Amino acid sequence: MSVGLDTRLQFVVGKDAKRLLTALDVRTVGELLTHYPRRYDERGVLSDLSTLSRGAYVTVQARVRSAVNRTYAKAGPDRKGRNPVRTEVVVTDGTGDLQLVFFKQPWRTNALKPGALGLFAGKVGEFNGRPQLLHPECVLLDIPIDGAVETSTETGAGDVLWLTRPIIAVYPTSGRLTSWQIAACTSTALDSLEDIDDPVPEPLRARRGLVDLRTALDGVHRPYTDADHDSARARLRYDEALVTQVVLARLRHRLEGLPALPRKPVPGGLADRFDQRLPFTLTDGQGRVGSQVAADLARNHPMHRLLQGEVGSGKTVVALRAMLQVIDAGGQAALLAPTEVLAQQHHRAVTSMLGDLALGGMLGGAEGATAVGLLTGSLGVAARRQALLAAASGTAGIVVGTHALLEESVQFADLGLVVVDEQHRFGVEQRAALTDRGSVARPHVLVMTATPIPRTVAMTVFGDLDVSVLAELPAGRRPVQTSVVPAAERPTWLERGWQRVREEVAAGRQAYVVCPRIGDGSQTDQQAGDGPEEQSPGHGVLATAEELAGGPLAGVRVGVLHGRLAPDDKDRVMDRFAAGEVDVLVATTVVEVGVDVPNATVMVVMDADRYGLSQLHQLRGRVGRGAEAGLCLLVTEAPPGSPARERLDQVAATTDGFEVSRLDVALRREGDVLGALQSGSRSSLRLLSVVRHEDVIVDARADAAELVAADPALDRHPALARRVAALEQTAAGAFIDKT
Ligand code: ADP
Ligand code: MG
Numbered sequence: 001m002s003v004g005l006d007t008r009l010q011f012v013v014g015k016d017a018k019r020l021l022t023a024l025d026v027r028t029v030g031e032l033l034t035h036y037p038r039r040y041d042e043r044g045v046l047s048d049l050s051t052l053s054r055g056a057y058v059t060v061q062a063r064v065r066s067a068v069n070r071t072y073a074k075a076g077p078d079r080k081g082r083n084p085v086r087t088e089v090v091v092t093d094g095t096g097d098l099q100l101v102f103f104k105q106p107w108r109t110n111a112l113k114p115g116a117l118g119l120f121a122g123k124v125g126e127f128n129g130r131p132q133l134l135h136p137e138c139v140l141l142d143i144p145i146d147g148a149v150e151t152s153t154e155t156g157a158g159d160v161l162w163l164t165r166p167i168i169a170v171y172p173t174s175g176r177l178t179s180w181q182i183a184a185c186t187s188t189a190l191d192s193l194e195d196i197d198d199p200v201p202e203p204l205r206a207r208r209g210l211v212d213l214r215t216a217l218d219g220v221h222r223p224y225t226d227a228d229h230d231s232a233r234a235r236l237r238y239d240e241a242l243v244t245q246v247v248l249a250r251l252r253h254r255l256e257g258l259p260a261l262p263r264k265p266v267p268g269g270l271a272d273r274f275d276q277r278l279p280f281t282l283t284d285g286q287g288r289v290g291s292q293v294a295a296d297l298a299r300n301h302p303m304h305r306l307l308q309g310e311v312g313s314g315k316t317v318v319a320l321r322a323m324l325q326v327i328d329a330g331g332q333a334a335l336l337a338p339t340e341v342l343a344q345q346h347h348r349a350v351t352s353m354l355g356d357l358a359l360g361g362m363l364g365g366a367e368g369a370t371a372v373g374l375l376t377g378s379l380g381v382a383a384r385r386q387a388l389l390a391a392a393s394g395t396a397g398i399v400v401g402t403h404a405l406l407e408e409s410v411q412f413a414d415l416g417l418v419v420v421d422e423q424h425r426f427g428v429e430q431r432a433a434l435t436d437r438g439s440v441a442r443p444h445v446l447v448m449t450a451t452p453i454p455r456t457v458a459m460t461v462f463g464d465l466d467v468s469v470l471a472e473l474p475a476g477r478r479p480v481q482t483s484v485v486p487a488a489e490r491p492t493w494l495e496r497g498w499q500r501v502r503e504e505v506a507a508g509r510q511a512y513v514v515c516p517r518i519g520d521g522s523q524t525d526q527q528a529g530d531g532p533e534e535q536s537p538g539h540g541v542l543a544t545a546e547e548l549a550g551g552p553l554a555g556v557r558v559g560v561l562h563g564r565l566a567p568d569d570k571d572r573v574m575d576r577f578a579a580g581e582v583d584v585l586v587a588t589t590v591v592e593v594g595v596d597v598p599n600a601t602v603m604v605v606m607d608a609d610r611y612g613l614s615q616l617h618q619l620r621g622r623v624g625r626g627a628e629a630g631l632c633l634l635v636t637e638a639p640p641g642s643p644a645r646e647r648l649d650q651v652a653a654t655t656d657g658f659e660v661s662r663l664d665v666a667l668r669r670e671g672d673v674l675g676a677l678q679s680g681s682r683s684s685l686r687l688l689s690v691v692r693h694e695d696v697i698v699d700a701r702a703d704a705a706e707l708v709a710a711d712p713a714l715d716r717h718p719a720l721a722r723r724v725a726a727l728e729q730t731a732a733g734a735f736i737d738k739t
Contacts (some may be wrong), residue, residue, distance in 0.1 A: 002194045002195050002637055003189075003192045003193050003194050003195070004028070004029070004193070004194065004195040004197075005028065005029050005030030005033070005193070005196065006028055006493070007028060007029045008027060008028055008029075008456065009021070009026065009027060009028060009029060009032060009185075009189070009247060011127055012029055012188060012189050012192050013185045013188050013189065015090040016181070016185050019176065019181075020032060020177070020182075020185060021174035021178060023173065023174060023177040023182075024173075024177070024182070028422065029189045029192075029193060029551055032185065032186060032189055032222070033186065033189060033190070033217050034686060035171065035182065035186075035235070036171075036220055036221075036233075036686060037168055037169035037170055037171050037220065037221065037229075038171060038172040039170050040167050040168065040169055040170070040223065040226070040229055041056075041061050041167070041168045041170055042143060042166065042167060042168075042463040043165070043166050043167065043168055044061075044117065044141075045061070046060075046061055046062050046063060046092075046093040046094055047060035047061045047093055048096075049062065049091075049092070049093040049094055049096040049097065049098045049131075050093075050095070050096045052124045052131050053124065053468070054124050054125070054126055054131065055123065055124060056123070056124050057121070057122070057124075057173065057174060057175040057289060058121065058122070058123075058124055058133075059092075059119055059120070059121040059170050059179040060091075060098070060119070060120055060121075060177070061095075061117070061118070061119055061141070062091035062092060062093055062098065062117075062118065062411040063091060063092055063094075063115065063116065063117050063118075063169070063241060064089060064090075064091050064112050064113060064115060064116045064117075064118065065090045065091060065092045065097065065114060066088075066089070066090045066114055067087065067088070067089040067108070067109045067112045067113065067114065068087070068088055068089075068109070068215050069085045069086070069087050069106045069109055070085065070086050070087075070088060071083035071084065071085055071086075072084060072085075072086050076441060076724060083216050084103065084104050085103075085104060085105075085106040086102070086103055086104075087101065087102040087103075087106060087108045087109060087112075088100075088101055088104055089101075089102070089108070089109075089112050091118075091120060098120075098133065099127065099130065099131075099132045099133070099145045100112075100120060100122075100132070100133045100134075100136050100138075101132060101133070101134050101135070102135055103135070108115065108632065110139070110314075111140060112138065116140055117140065117141045117544075117736055118138050118139060118140045118141055119138070119139050119168070119178075119179070119180060120133060120136045120137070120138050120494070121133075121136055121137045121138075121173075121175075121178045121179060121180075122134065122135065122136030122137060122175070122515040123175060129687075137178040139178075139180050140167075144728045150423075159234045165222060165223070165224060166224060166225075167224065167225070167226070167228075167229070168183075169183055169220075169221055169222070169223070169224050169229075169674070171183060178421055183221070184193065184224075184493065186221045186508060187221070188447055189224060190217060190218060190221060190222065193214075193217075196213055196214050196217075197240075197244070197718065197719030197722075198212050198213040198214075198651055198719060199213070199239065199717070199719040199720040199722070199723045200213070200235075200238070200239060200242060200720070201707075201717055201720070204242075204703055204707075205235075207703075208238060208699060208703075210231075210234065210235040210238055211231050211232065211235050212235075213235070213239075215232070215235075216231075216235040216236050217232070217236075218396055219231060219232030219408060220232035220233060220236060226572055230478065233687050234696075235685040236244060236686075236687050237688045237693060237696055238696055238699070238700060239723075239731060240686065240687060240688040241684050241688050241693070241696045241697050241699070241700035241701075242700040242703060242704060242720075243720070243723045243724055243727055244685070244688075244700075244727065245697070245701045245703070245704035245705075246704040246707060246708060246714070246720065246724050247724055247727050247728055248701075248704070249701075249704040249705050249707070250708055250712065250714075250724070251709040252304075253708050253712050255299050255301070255302060255304055257301070257444070258301060258302055258442050259300060259301070259302075259441050260300060260301055260302040260442050260443070261300070261329075261331065261414075261416060261439050262297070262298050262299055262300045262329075262483075263297045263298065263325055263326045263328075263329035263330075263331055263416050263417070263440045263444070264297075264298045264326065264329055265294055265298070265325050265329075266325075266328035266329060269324070269325075269327075269328030269368075270327055270328050270357055270369075270370060270397075271324035271325045273357060273366070274320070274321065274324050274353075274354065275321070277355070278317075280474065281475075281476070282314075282317070282325045283313075283314060283470070283472055283473075283474050284314070284472065285309070285469070285470040285471055285472055286318055286470065288468075289307060289318055289468040289469075289470060290318055290321055290322075292305070292466075292468055293305065293307075293318065293321075293322045293446065293468075294322070294325060296444065296466075297322060297325055297326060297329075297416075297417070297444055301444065302444050302445060302456060303444035303446065303466075304440040304444075304445050304446070304447075304465045304466065304473070305446050305447070305465060305466045305467070305468060306447045306448075306449065306465040306466070306467045306468070307319075307446060307447065307448045307449070307468050307469075307470065308448075308449055308450075308467065308468070308469045308470070309448070309450060309470030309471075309659045310450065310470065310471075310473060310621070311450045311618060311621025311622070311657070312473055312474070312477060312621055312624075312625050313450075313470040313471075313472070313473055313474070313619075314470065314473075314474055315448045315450070315470060316346070316349060316350075316421075316422075317353075318470070319335065319421075319446060319448060320350060320354075322417060322419070322446060322732060323335070323397070323417060323419065326369050326400070326416040326417040328417065330399055330414065330416075331414045331415065331416025331417065332394060332398070332399065332414055332415050332416060332417075333392070333397065333398050333399075333402045333415075333416065333417040333418070334398075334399050334400075334401070334405055334411050334412070334415060334417070334419070334420060334443075335350070335399070335401070335416050335419045335421065336401065336402070336405055336406075336418065336419065336420045336421060337396060337400065337401070337402060337404075337421050337678070338402070338421070339402065339590065340376050340378060340567055340570065341379070341570055341571075341574060341590055342562075343374065343376050343400055343401055343402045344374070344376070344419065344570075344571055344574065345442060345596065346400050346421065347372060347400040348438050348578075349596065350398060350400060352373050353371075353373050354372065355537070355642075356369060357369050357370065358370060358371060358372045358398075359371070360395065360397070361395060369397065370396070370397030371390060371395055371396045371397060371398075372396065372398045372399075372400065373387045373391060373396035373398065373399040373400065374387060374399075374400050374401065375387045375388070375391070375399055375400070375401035375402075375405055375410065376402045376404050376567070377402060377403075377404045377567075378567035378568075381403075384502060387399070387588060388409065388410060390413070391410060391411065391412050391413070392411040392412065392413060393413060394412075394413030394414060399412070400636075405621045415443045415659065416443055416444060416567045417443055417444045417445075417446065418443050418444070418445050418446070419445075419446045419447075419448065420445070420446070420448065422449050429618065432713065446560070447465060449653070450560075450618060450621065450657075476627065476710055477624070477625075478624060478629040478630070479624070479630075479655035480621070480623055480624045480629075480630035480631065480632050480655065481629065481630070481631050481632070482620060482631075482632040482633075482634060482651065482652040482655075483631075483632070483633055483634070483652060484608075484634045484636065484645070484648045484649055484652050485497055485633050485634065485635045486636060486637075486638075486640065486645075487634070487635050487636065487637050488637040488639070489639075489640070494635060495552065497604060497633045497635070498548070498552035498553060498604075499552075500602060500631065500633075501513075501552075501553060501556075501602055502552075502553065502556065504601050504602050504633070505556050505583045505584065506578075508598050509600070509601045509602075509628060510577065510580065510582075510583055510584065510585070510597065510600040510601065511583070511584045511585070511600060511601065511603065511604065511623075512584070512585050512586075512587060512591055512592065512602070512603045512604070512622060512623065512633035513544060513545075513548065513584060513585070513586045513587070513603075513604045513606065513618060514536070514587055514588070514589060514603065514604070514606065514619055515539040515540055515541045515544050515587070515606045515607070516538040516539060516588070516589075516606065516607045516610045516611075517537065517538055517539070517540050517541070517588065518540055518541050518542065518562045518564055518588060519539075519540015519541055519542040519543050519544070520542055520564065520729045521659055522541075538606070538607040538610060539606040539607055540562075541560055541562050541586050541587060542560065543557050543585040544586055544606065545559075545560045548584070548586065553584060556583045556584055557581065557582050557584070558582070558583070558585075558586060559573045559576060559577060559582035559584070559585050559586070560573065560585075560586050560587070561573050561574065561577075561586070561587040561588070561590055561591065562588040562590060563588060563590050570590075573585070577597060577600075578597050580599060585600075586602060589611075589615065589619065590651075591619070591622055596622075596625060597622075597625070598625045598626030598627075599626055600622060600623050600625070600626075600630075601623055601624060601626075601628045601629070601630055601631060601632070602623060602630070602631045602633070603619060603620055603622060603623045603630070603631070603632045604632075604633045604635060605619055605620075605633065605634050605635060606635050607635065607636065607638045608634035608635055609635070609636045609637075609638045609644035609645070609648060610645070611662050612664060613647060613651050613660050613661075613664040614657075614660055614661055614664045616634065616648075616651050616660075617651065617657050617660040620632035634648050634651070634652060636648055648661070650663055651663075707720075712727045
């Protein structure tokens with residue numbers, strides 16, 4: 001039988017297949033060959049033994065310094081009257097030593113002679129305060145390069161030809177198999193591999209200067225030179241990027257093929273009348289993105305656009321103009337917000353921006369005016385019925401809501417546009433639920449996010465969406481000044497901070513104080529305080545509000561906002577804050593997203609080190625939204641020089657959200673960045689990093705677009721089609737497909 005990448009391992013490595021399955025969870029030749037080496041050691045270059053960490057499973061290259069057998073009488077002689085033997089071997093890296101110990105294996109000294117070079121693998125233990133490997137696996141390397149080798153070793157690994165290479169691939173392993181046992185199996189698999197269809201078409205390989213798949217697999221597992229594994233990894237990294245991008249390109253292609261009703265601009269309609277009464281001029285970005293969106297809406301295929309923009313860059317206006325264009329063309333728009341507070345605020349904002357244009361069917365409504373409905377989970381029965389009716393009958397041109405909008409019972413007369421605000425809070429599934437409403441024509445979709453996403457992450461996670469960016473803030477807006485307040489070392493700085501808050505309030509302005517938990521003993525509280533490294537539970541909203549009102553902020557009107565307030569109470573306190581009847585709002589991060597009170601100028605974030613960098617950036621975006629400059633104080637007890645403190649200094653030093661997101665992404669693990677995309681049992685990205693390999697992703701995206709445009713079914717590229725189908729079938733693919 002001919003061996004290909006899909007061949008099951010038992011046909012190639014025999015009984016080792018079972019061990020590979022338990023140790024590495026690999027079943028096929030292809031899966032084994034994507035278990036890539038962790039590092040490459042040069043033969044004869046000894047491992048640094050001073051850096052071994054206790055408890056880790058290590059593979060080290062070292063030279064034997066001494067090996068002695070000692071008898072030990074403690075356990076008593078065996079039946080033949082011999083005392084048991086302990087073999088103590090000391091290996092060296094030239095400077096430091098490591099002890100290897102074997103019990104009752106006196107024959108070990110036959111092979112482990114002083115001067116012998118070998119690989120030793122095991123879990124780092126400790127004896128008398130010094131690191132030790134107990135019963136390590138050993139393989140000797142004193143064999144001529146490319147010379148004849150005896151194939152029997154005490155490891156039973158079989159083929160050790162690979163050990164004659166000048167470069168030794170070291171594999172990640174948990175200890176059930178040694179690195180060289182994996183290497184031996186891999187080598188056997190490579191030798192038996194016959195049929196190999198390269199998924200990357202030859203012209204693309206030539207264009208990108210990539211080696212073919214066979215060369216790449218050989219180079220990554222059995223390199224002769226560093227250049228071999230470098231070019232191999234470059235090629236295999238590109239594979240990962242290409243397959244992901246082809247999946248996304250095909251998805252875009254499918255979406256583009258779906259029907260949607262075109263919603264062409266209507267001269268003299270609501271959109272035009274709204275533009276005429278705007279109290280400000282649109283920024284260049286708003287104008288540019290507005291035209292892109294207007295053109296998208298006029299097409300007979302659904303728009304799928306991601307609008308990224310700094311907090312305060314004016315995304316809402318862009319969305320509202322799009323919604324009005326759809327209403328002018330006879331459709332309706334839904335505006336989805338992640339929280340009840342935000343939905344209410346959007347409803348207020350949209351209604352007030354529209355003025356009499358939103359009073360359709362009411363006294364004082366402008367001619368042709370529409371109506372704005374609100375649908376949230378906390379509506380009373382009567383209000384809910386009315387909102388449902390307005391959506392179903394079409395009298396509400398705009399329906400604002402939370403996920404309650406996604407329920408089956410919510411019907412629209414003619415839903416033409418779905419705007420999703422602050423995407424990062426929304427499940428992709430939920431987005432799918434709204435756009436997939438059974439009707440033949442799909443609504444257009446505009447997703448807005450204020451969390452700037454690095455380009456490569458956007459390309460990978462939102463690769464099905466066209467991306468627009470609002471880069472600049474409206475004219476006259478001054479960036480928020482951010483300072484770190486080290487509360488432990490400099491208590492007077494915090495006092496001065498509260499003084500600043502009092503001054504702002506005295507000048508008629510307002511402030512937020514953000515705390516990491518509510519402090520009412522609820523579960524969110526406990527979770528917040530339960531982190532492994534957290535010593536104290538952190539400031540609670542309730543206690544902080546009380547303390548401030550009775551001390552540093554005495555005489556100031558202090559309000560409280562958090563997620564466990566009854567919806568009516570939330571609404572009331574937000575209304576009072578918006579109306580200026582509350583001076584200082586002490587809140588959890590419910591204020592993080594989209595809350596817009598232009599008169600608020602100061603934000604004090606307590607225990608700032610507990611938040612992600614992007615989250616801090618979001619938070620500070622809540623101040624300085626009016627004419628006055630904003631100030632953000634990041635209060636922390638993290639000691640100077642600690643990583644937490646450095647992160648805060650970095651956020652304070654930049655006002656650029658994209659820079660913050662780059663910092664944030666660099667700090668997080670790849671899997672966190674990609675989230676659900678990587679939730680499949682076997683991640684599809686091994687060598688490719690969305691953080692580090694932007695150029696590869698950009699190239700692959702262009703190539704994928706070209707391939708799919710010319711051959712959407714990939715009929716001419718069967719090998720690529722198989723890889724793409726495999727990814728589409730994984731959890732990751734399922735995720736992508738639902739967006
Ligand atoms: P985002 O949702 O992007 O954070 P918003 O749409 O809420 O920003 O806009 C923030 C504030 O800026 C709002 O009060 C809005 O009315 C105002 N605004 C929007 N566009 C402009 C503009 N071109 N010039 C001046 N102010 C603007
Ligand atoms: Mg907003």
